[in-house]
Amino acid sequence: MTAPWPMVPLAQALKAVSRPVAVDGTAVYRLLGAHWYARGLYVKETLPGAGIRASRLYRVEAGDFVYNRLFAWKGSFAVATDEHDDCFVSNEFPCFRVDESRLDGQFLWRYLSRVSAWTEALGLSTGGTPTSRNRLKEEKFLGMTIPLPSLAEQRRIVAKIDQLAAKIAEARGLREQATAATAHLLDGEAGDRLTCAGATRVGDFLSIQSGYAFKSEWFAEQGIRLVRNVNIGHGSIDWGQTARIPMERRDEFARFALDVGDILVTLDRPIISTGVKVARVTDADVPSLLLQRVGRVQFKSKAVVPEFFFAWLRSRQFVGAIDPGRSNGVPHIAPKDVESIPFAPPPRAEQRRIVAYLDDLQAKVDRLKALQAQTAAELDALLPAILDKAFKGEL
Numbered sequence: 016m017t018a019p020w021p022m023v024p025l026a027q028a029l030k031a032v033s034r035p036v037a038v039d040g041t042a043v044y045r046l047l048g049a050h051w052y053a054r055g056l057y058v059k060e061t062l063p064g065a066g067i068r069a070s071r072l073y074r075v076e077a078g079d080f081v082y083n084r085l086f087a088w089k090g091s092f093a094v095a096t097d098e099h100d101d102c103f104v105s106n107e108f109p110c111f112r113v114d115e116s117r118l119d120g121q122f123l124w125r126y127l128s129r130v131s132a133w134t135e136a137l138g139l140s141t142g143g144t145p146t147s148r149n150r151l152k153e154e155k156f157l158g159m160t161i162p163l164p165s166l167a168e169q170r171r172i173v174a175k176i177d178q179l180a181a182k183i184a185e186a187r188g189l190r191e192q193a194t195a196a197t198a199h200l201l202d203g204e205a206g207d208r209l210t211c212a213g214a215t216r217v218g219d220f221l222s223i224q225s226g227y228a229f230k231s232e233w234f235a236e237q238g239i240r241l242v243r244n245v246n247i248g249h250g251s252i253d254w255g256q257t258a259r260i261p262m263e264r265r266d267e268f269a270r271f272a273l274d275v276g277d278i279l280v281t282l283d284r285p286i287i288s289t290g291v292k293v294a295r296v297t298d299a300d301v302p303s304l305l306l307q308r309v310g311r312v313q314f315k316s317k318a319v320v321p322e323f324f325f326a327w328l329r330s331r332q333f334v335g336a337i338d339p340g341r342s343n344g345v346p347h348i349a350p351k352d353v354e355s356i357p358f359a360p361p362p363r364a365e366q367r368r369i370v371a372y373l374d375d376l377q378a379k380v381d382r383l384k385a386l387q388a389q390t391a392a393e394l395d396a397l398l399p400a401i402l403d404k405a406f407k408g409e410l
Contacts, residue, residue, distance in 0.1 A: 022160040023160060025157045025158070025160070035073055036074055038069060041063075043062070044064065044072060045103065046102065046103055047059060049092070056081060058102060074101065075103065076101070080111045080112075080120055081111075082151070083107060084107050084150040088136045088140055090127070092127040118161075119166060119170055123161065125172075125173060129403065130399065132159075139158075180398055187391060209323075209327045210332060213357060214357075215359045217358040220316065221312055223354060225305075226242070226307045228306075229306055238262045239259060240303040241259065243258060248294055249290045250295065254300075265304070275296055278293065279305075282347065282348050283308045286334055293325065320366040327358075327360075336356040337353070
């Protein structure tokens with residue numbers, strides 16, 4: 016940049032517009048919201064006028080610059096597109112027309128996509144609390160300044176930012192595809208090796224003990240923990256929500272005391288969108304007691320290696336055996352449902368070999384996921400750096 020760009024108040028390049036419409040109880044309105052972090056407008060809901068409390072809404076036109084007074088400090092700035100034309104906002108969303116002879120709307124949006132701009136908006140906001148009720152009033156917003164090169168330079172910068180942002184998005188997508196493909200490979204490998212259909216059933220090798228129906232009025236702030244459905248994660252126990260009964264009652268329920276290594280499966284909603292809810296008890300999970308609607312695996316002999324059965328419970332073989340019918344529509348299984356599933360495990364030595372192979376494959380997937388997370392963080396940092404350089408005239 017040969018000379019500094021002039022800093023211009025937004026009031027010199029934006030003009031407030033208001034298109035109030037009285038709400039008609041018989042009409043239908045598409046209502047807009049603004050994503051945080053400058054991710055644009057979206058149709059939040061479509062409602063009949065009779066379902067809208069406000070007596071007045073405000074029509075938006077394509078090209079409007081819109082922001083949410085309440086969440087300007089979270090980056091709720093956007094430019095309305097053709098998709099948003101003739102939609103509506105509440106009075107918390109001021110709208111402006113951009114003076115296209117001076118300012119490119121996309122240049123303004125990119126400028127207000129920076130964290131430093133959100134921090135400035137927070138400092139200019141006022142309200143009853145420091146965060147959620149802070150409002151950036153129009154006069155404060157219009158008092159913010161923007162570096163203003165020529166229109167041709169603004170458009171060149173926007174095109175360059177868009178080009179680099181597209182490459183970042185492509186790189187992120189490719190990394191995610193690679194991770195998903197590897198996870199799919201693991202699922203396929205596990206499914207092939209954990210196929211155990213045969214003449215025998217799960218109940219020939221083990222039983223499923225259901226927990227005790229502890230009464231909620233027994234719950235206490237301190238005491239021994241109860242493992243509930245909500246605590247069963249994907250492989251481990253999550254104590255984010257903990258229920259307890261007094262420790263002095265522990266001996267009454269010795270039959271339901273959990274031991275390190277126990278395998279648990281939730282009997283309510285055993286399959287959710289993220290996978291099967293089964294867990295193994297670790298040193299960090301004891302002492303604890305088994306609550307109703309969680310099942311504990313109790314082996315009848317050493318014919319089944321616990322690690323092999325744990326892997327099987329997390330596989331598509333188990334999912335396919337209880338889905339559909341018992342966990343879809345009626346999201347519940349009983350111990351006898353699990354015990355009746357066909358299950359003919361290979362010899363113990365083969366079970367251990369399969370477990371070792373799957374553990375090694377899982378470790379590789381985990382390493383790839385960690386790399387993907389690291390790459391994602393690096394990619395996330397790229398665009399802010401690009402924006403910073405762009406508005407310093409260095410792009």
